Amino acid sequence: MPTENTAVNFSELVNKNKQTLARLKESPRLLLHRRDGEDLVLTTAARAEQDQTVVSAATRMLAAMARREPGSMELLLDILPDAFPWVRFLPEPDVHAFAVELVDTMRAADSVGNNASVAQMLIAWQHTAEAHSDPELLAALTADRSEDHGPVPDPRDVA
Template identity: 90%
Template sequence: MATDNAAVNFSELVNKNKQTLARLKESPRLLLHRRDGEDLVLTTATRAEQDRTVVSAATRMLAAVARREPGSMELLLDILPDAFPWVRFLPEPDLHAFAVELVDTMRAADSVNNSASVAQLLIAWQHTAEAHSAPDLLAALTGQHDEDYGQAPDPRHAS
């Protein structure tokens, strides 16, 4: 059984639905490319429920570990760089804030069966780490400039 996702054009699903759907026996998911919209992913209901069960179990285990013992947060902070190498650029207080926010957001997202907030959180924190990795960018974003260029002109009066 193949582990890679198969990809076809959406029109293939419409025009050759039986053959296209048969590909789900070989692949866990079928990526449907659309010409006029966002690509879609097709999977079986059983496989989607299995994926949901695994993510939910991992979320509950992570949350339990993070809250179980006083030293567990330190363990989480120690393993985060293995999962997310970019956290090495975060200052220590931000790393701790990320860990807490990640666990809390994962628990909340699991409770409503919607992981979009977790994905957004990861993207936002990664961008924060990117800013910390570039001193010039960090200075520009935090307003810590060596030079003051004075008041910006009113754009309504620009020629």
């Protein structure tokens, strides 16, 4: 039984819906390519509920582990580079801040059943790590820019 997503064109779902939906028995998800919009993922309600249950359980376990003393935060900090190799580019205080924010954001997102904020937080921290990985970019971003260049025009007024 394959575990990878099966990709089909959205038109296949519209034109051959029974045959296309039958493919959900072979694959947990169907990736529906659309010409005029973002691709969609189709799965069964049972599979979506299972996925959410797994994410919620992992979140609760991670949060519980992070709250335990002694040494739980050190363990989390030790395993972060395995899960997120890019944290190696972050300064040490930022790695700790990332770990705390990750646990807190995952708990909050789980409480409302929406993981979009976790994904956005991970992307933001990864971009921060990317900036730290490039010495020239980091220097440009952290240079003292104390000189005043005057007021910034409202972009809506610029033609």
